[in-house]
Amino acid sequence: MTKESALHPDFPNESERLEFTKRYIDVVIETSQSSKEKYKENMEKAFGDVDWGESSAAYIDILTNSSFFEMSKEELESLLKAKNKPYFARIDFKTQGSDRTEKHYIGKTSLYQRENQEQIIVDWRSPIANLYYEGRIGDVSYEAEGETYEGDLSLKRQYMIEEGRLEEIRDIDLTTTDELLQDSLAKSSSNRLTEIISTIQEEQNRIIRADLNRPIIVQGAAGSGKTTIALHRISYFIYNYKQHFDPRQLMILAPSNLFIDYISEALPELGVEKVRQTTFSDYVMTCLEKKLKLVEDDKLIRLIERNHEIEVKKASWISGFKGSKTFRRILDHYIEEIEKRFYPSQDFYVDKYKLYSAKKFTHLFKEEYTYMPVYRRIEKLKSLLQGYVRSNKKQMIEKVETFFDEKIEKALYQRAGAGNRKEYISKALDKKAERLEEVKKAVRTSVTQYMKQFEKKNLEQYYSELFSDPDRLVEYSRGELDLHQAEDLCFYTMSLLMKKKYEVEDLAPLLYLQTHLFGIDKFYKAKNIVIDEAQDYSYMQLYTLKRALETDMFTLVGDLAQGIHSYRGLQAWEPVYKEVFPRATYTELQKSYRTTIEIMEEANKLLSLLPNEFPKVNPVVRHGDAPCSIMYEEAGELAEIIGGIVSKGKEEGFQTFAVIGKSMKDCRQIYKILNEKMPGKIKLLEEQESIPKDRIVVVPSYLSKGLEFDVVMITVIDEVFSSGNELDIKLQYVAMTRPLHRLSFIGKSMGQFINR
Numbered sequence: 001m002t003k004e005s006a007l008h009p010d011f012p013n014e015s016e017r018l019e020f021t022k023r024y025i026d027v028v029i030e031t032s033q034s035s036k037e038k039y040k041e042n043m044e045k046a047f048g049d050v051d052w053g054e055s056s057a058a059y060i061d062i063l064t065n066s067s068f069f070e071m072s073k074e075e076l077e078s079l080l081k082a083k084n085k086p087y088f089a090r091i092d093f094k095t096q097g098s099d100r101t102e103k104h105y106i107g108k109t110s111l112y113q114r115e116n117q118e119q120i121i122v123d124w125r126s127p128i129a130n131l132y133y134e135g136r137i138g139d140v141s142y143e144a145e146g147e148t149y150e151g152d153l154s155l156k157r158q159y160m161i162e163e164g165r166l167e168e169i170r171d172i173d174l175t176t177t178d179e180l181l182q183d184s185l186a187k188s189s190s191n192r193l194t195e196i197i198s199t200i201q202e203e204q205n206r207i208i209r210a211d212l213n214r215p216i217i218v219q220g221a222a223g224s225g226k227t228t229i230a231l232h233r234i235s236y237f238i239y240n241y242k243q244h245f246d247p248r249q250l251m252i253l254a255p256s257n258l259f260i261d262y263i264s265e266a267l268p269e270l271g272v273e274k275v276r277q278t279t280f281s282d283y284v285m286t287c288l289e290k291k292l293k294l295v296e297d298d299k300l301i302r303l304i305e306r307n308h309e310i311e312v313k314k315a316s317w318i319s320g321f322k323g324s325k326t327f328r329r330i331l332d333h334y335i336e337e338i339e340k341r342f343y344p345s346q347d348f349y350v351d352k353y354k355l356y357s358a359k360k361f362t363h364l365f366k367e368e369y370t371y372m373p374v375y376r377r378i379e380k381l382k383s384l385l386q387g388y389v390r391s392n393k394k395q396m397i398e399k400v401e402t403f404f405d406e407k408i409e410k411a412l413y414q415r416a417g418a419g420n421r422k423e424y425i426s427k428a429l430d431k432k433a434e435r436l437e438e439v440k441k442a443v444r445t446s447v448t449q450y451m452k453q454f455e456k457k458n459l460e461q462y463y464s465e466l467f468s469d470p471d472r473l474v475e476y477s478r479g480e481l482d483l484h485q486a487e488d489l490c491f492y493t494m495s496l497l498m499k500k501k502y503e504v505e506d507l508a509p510l511l512y513l514q515t516h517l518f519g520i521d522k523f524y525k526a527k528n529i530v531i532d533e534a535q536d537y538s539y540m541q542l543y544t545l546k547r548a549l550e551t552d553m554f555t556l557v558g559d560l561a562q563g564i565h566s567y568r569g570l571q572a573w574e575p576v577y578k579e580v581f582p583r584a585t586y587t588e589l590q591k592s593y594r595t596t597i598e599i600m601e602e603a604n605k606l607l608s609l610l611p612n613e614f615p616k617v618n619p620v621v622r623h624g625d626a627p628c629s630i631m632y633e634e635a636g637e638l639a640e641i642i643g644g645i646v647s648k649g650k651e652e653g654f655q656t657f658a659v660i661g662k663s664m665k666d667c668r669q670i671y672k673i674l675n676e677k678m679p680g681k682i683k684l685l686e687e688q689e690s691i692p693k694d695r696i697v698v699v700p701s702y703l704s705k706g707l708e709f710d711v712v713m714i715t716v717i718d719e720v721f722s723s724g725n726e727l728d729i730k731l732q733y734v735a736m737t738r739p740l741h742r743l744s745f746i747g748k749s750m751g752q753f754i755n756r
C-alpha cells in the first residue's frame with residue numbers, strides 16, 4: 001500500500017467494498033457449483049425412468065438442463081477468473097433528472113446482486129463503461145440500445161488490486177497522466193499479448209467500439225496496439241451479439257502459425273478462444289477441400305538474399321500481378337467465357353417430345369440463377385429437367401398408347417381385309433411395345449444424355465487452362481497485358497502447375513474461381529473476419545475473401561510502413577476502402593505503446609527514408625537506454641556479447657530476449673554460434689513454431705513482424721541492412737520496433753546497418 005493511497009479518504013470504504021464483492025462472488029460460485037450437482041441429479045432422473053430416445057418430454061428436459069448447465073459453467077469460469085481482481089475502475093454517474101449518483105465498478109465480467117438485480121460489477125464492454133474510456137469528466141452521455149443517456153460524470157477512479165488485496169486507489173482527471181498505463185507499459189513481457197482493458201486509450205476505445213455493422217480499416221504505427229485492439233473488438237462483438245452469434249462464425253486470419261501461437265494467450269482472457277484462428281493459406285485450402293502442394297514462399301527471402309536477381313524480379317512481378325485488380329478482371333472475363341460454354345445449342349427432347357427450349361435454359365442459367373455458382377446452376381437445371389420429365393412421363397406414354405390403340409381400334413372395325421387385319425394388329429402391338437420401350441428408355445436417359453454436352457472439369461483443370469494460352473490471356477485482359485507479359489505469366493505458372501504445385505499468390509485466384517464455378521460449403525463461411533498484418537494482403541486476396549464469404553464485415557489492421565511483402569501486398573489503403581470495402585471506416589493510430597522514446601526516435605529516422613511518406617510515430621512518454629552499437633571482430637565473439645546483454649537484462653528484471661537477424665541464413669549461423677556456448681538455451685524460430693518463454697530466440701527480421709520482446713539484439717554476420725533499398729529499410733524498421741525496453745545493434749561494422 002502506498003502512502004498516498006493510505007491517505008486517500010476512501011481507502012477504508014473501498015477495501016470494505018472489495019471484501020463484500022469477493023464474498024458475494026464466493027456465494028455465486030457456490031450456487032453455480034450446486035447447480036451443477038442439480039444438473040447431474042436431473043439428468044439421472046431423466047435417464048433413469050424412461051428410454052429418452054422415445055420420450056420427447058425427457059429429451060426436452062435434458063436440453064433445458066444442458067443449456068442451464070452451460071450457462072452456469074461459463075458464469076462460473078468467468079467469475080473464477082475475476083475473483084482475485086473483480087474490477088479495475090469505478091465511475092460515478094448521475095443521470096440527468098435523477099438525484100442519485102450511481103457508482104459503477106468496472107471489471108472483466110458483470111455480476112448482479114440476485115436479490116435486487118443491482119449491478120455489483122459492470123462489464124467493461126457494457127455501454128455505460130464507455131464513459132470510463134472516453135476522456136471527459138463533467139457533462140457526458142452514453143448510448144445504450146439506441147437511446148442516449150445524458151448526465152454528470154463526477155468521478156473516475158482506478159484500483160490496483162493484487163491477489164484480491166486492494167493496493168492502491170487513484171482518482172484520475174484530465175490533468176493527471178495515466179499512471180496505470182505507465183505502470184502497465186513499464187512491465188516486462190513475460191506474458192505475450194495480454195488484455196489491456198484497464199488502460200485502453202480513447203482512440204483505441206473508439207476503434208474497439210466502432211459500429212459493429214460496418215467494416216473497419218486501421219492503419220496503425222508499430223506498437224500502436226493494432227493486434228491488441230483487434231482482439232478486444234472481437235471480445236466486444238461477442239459480448240454484444242452473444243444471443244445471436246456463435247463465436248465460431250468469427251475468424252481471425254493471422255500471418256503465420258507462429259503468430260497464432262503468440263496471440264492465443266490473450267484469447268481466453270478476453271473470452272474469445274472459440275473464435276476460429278487460421279492463416280490465409282490454410283483457410284483457402286479448407287474452403288477448397290483440397291490439400292494443395294505449395295512451393296516454399298521464398299520470394300521475400302530471395303529478395304533479401306538477392307539470389308538470381310532478374311529471375312526474382314520477374315517472379316515478384318508475377319506475384320504482384322496475380323494480386324492485382326487487372327488479374328481479377330482477367331478472371332471475370334474468363335468466368336464469363338466459361339459460362340457461355342453452358343448455353344445449350346439444342347432444345348431438350350425426350351424421345352421426339354420437346355420438353356424444354358435451349359433459349360429458356362439459357363435464360364435461367366444466365367439471368368435467374370446467377371446468384372449460384374456455375375456448376376450449382378447446372379445441377380439445378382438438371383433437376384428442373386428431371387422434374388419436367390417426371391411430370392410429362394405419363395402424358396408421353398399415354399400419347400404413344402393412344403396413337404397405337406386408335407390405329408388398332410380402327411383396324412378392328414374395318415370391314416375389308418380381314419386376313420391382313422390380324423397381322424396388322426399384331427405388328428401394331430409390337431410397334432407399340434417397341435415405342436413404349438423407347439419412350440421409357442428416353443425418360444430414363446435423356447437428361448443424362450442432354451447434360452453430356454456440358455463440360456465437366458475440376459478447379460485445377462480450369463486454372464491451368466487459363467495459363468495455357470497467352471493470346472487468350474491478353475484478350476481477357478482487354479489490352480492491359482502485352483503478349484510478352486502474358487507469355488511470362490503462362491510459362492512461369494505452367495512450369496509449376498505441371499508439377500502440381502502452387503504458389504501462395506495462386507490461392508486467391510483459385511478461391512475466386514471456386515466461388516464462381518463450384519461454390520463454397522456454407523459451413524466454412526465465417527461471418528465476421530479480422531485480418532492482422534493486412535498490409536501484406538493483395539487487392540485480389542481481400543476482394544476474393546469478401547466475395548467468397550459473402551460479407552464485408554471485416555476488421556483490417558495493418559501498417560504500410562511494415563509492408564515487407566509490398567511486392568505482392570498493398571501499397572496504399574485507398575483502393576481497399578474505395579473499391580473493396582466501400583462501407584468501411586478508415587482510422588489511423590499514430591501513438592505507440594510498445595517501446596521507449598529513445599528507441600522510437602531512432603526507428604522514426606528510418607521512416608523518413610521510405611519512398612511513401614509516413615508520419616512520425618509518437619511514443620507514449622516512457623524513457624529507457626538509448627539503443628547501443630556493439631562491434632565484433634570474429635563471429636565467435638557473439639556468444640559472449642549476447643550472453644552479456646542477456647545477463648544484464650535479467651538483472652534488470654527483463655524476461656524475453658530476441659536476437660533478430662536479417663535473413664534465415666544469417667540466423668542459422670548465429671544460432672549455431674550461440675547454441676554451442678549456451679546449449680539448450682537458444683531457440684531458432686521458424687514459421688510453424690511456438691515461442692518458448694524461457695529461451696533466447698533467434699528469429700529472422702521478416703518473421704519477427706507482430707511479435708515483441710523486452711530486449712532485442714539486431715545482429716548481422718554476412719548480411720547488411722544498409723543497401724538503401726525499400727525492403728531493407730522496412731526490415732530494419734520492423735526489427736527496431738520489436739523491443740519493449742532495450743535495443744542493441746551488433747555487427748562487424750556499423751556500416752551494416754542504416755543510420756548507425
Ligand SMILES: Nc1ncnc2c1ncn2[C@@H]1O[C@H](COP(=O)(O)OP(=O)(O)OP(=O)(O)O)[C@@H](O)[C@H]1O
Pocket residue numbers: 181184185193194196199200201204220221222223224225226227228229559562593594705706707708737
Ligand atoms: N492501451 C494500452 N495499454 C497498455 N498496453 C498497451 C495499450 N495499447 C497497446 N499496448 C501494448 O503495446 C504493445 C503493442 O501492441 P500490439 O502488439 O497490439 O501493437 P501492434 O500495433 O499490433 O504492433 P506491430 O504493428 O508492431 O505488430 C503490446 O505490448 C500491448 O500490450
